Amino acid sequence: MTSPAARFAALYAALTAAHEVGDYWAQQDADAVAKGKPGREGTAACLRHVAGYTATQAVAVAAVNRAFGLRLSLGRAAAGLALSAATHYVADRCAGRWADDSPDAPALVRLAHRAGHSPWLRNDPQAGPLMDQAWHKGWIALAAAVATGRH
Numbered sequence: 503m504t505s506p507a508a509r510f511a512a513l514y515a516a517l518t519a520a521h522e523v524g525d526y527w528a529q530q531d532a533d534a535v536a537k538g539k540p541g542r543e544g545t546a547a548c549l550r551h552v553a554g555y556t557a558t559q560a561v562a563v564a565a566v567n568r569a570f571g572l573r574l575s576l577g578r579a580a581a582g583l584a585l586s587a588a589t590h591y592v593a594d595r596c597a598g599r600w601a602d603d604s605p606d607a608p609a610l611v612r613l614a615h616r617a618g619h620s621p622w623l624r625n626d627p628q629a630g631p632l633m634d635q636a637w638h639k640g641w642i643a644l645a646a647a648v649a650t651g652r653h
Contacts, residue, residue: 506650509572514646516566517559517586521642524558538597548594556587563649574649582649589641593634600630610637 504512529551536547560583567574596608601624603615614623614633622629 509650516562520562524555582645586645
């Protein structure tokens with residue numbers, strides 16, 4: 503039987519690799535440009551991206567589960583994927599808006615500014631993408647923990 507720690511490590515690695523593929527290779531350019539726009543256009547683009555992203559992660563979870571005999575629960579795996587998808591959507595609706603500290607900025611962007619990151623977010627064009635990726639990776643760890651919890 504595989505230990506919980508080994509299941510977690512295998513799943514975190516698979517979800518993280520699938521994150522990179524789903525976030526960059528599988529995402530359509532039009533969705534990448536539009537996903538942070540307000541209104542229906544941005545919402546639809548982000549939902550399309552997150553659907554493809556989540557499908558990519560689901561394939562990775564299934565492959566690792568089978569290849570390594572992790573015996574993951576389907577329900578827990580689905581819950582982990584849902585957590586990853588929902589939190590991915592929240593961050594990606596912020597696309598291109600990380601320097602915006604106005605009251606109508608997305609909640610996650612306002613949180614980053616309240617946490618003291620305004621100077622960095624305004625002055626470094628890489629700050630927003632780095633905050634986005636840090637958010638994703640943190641939630642991926644929690645998604646892996648949910649998915650690999652007790653049988």
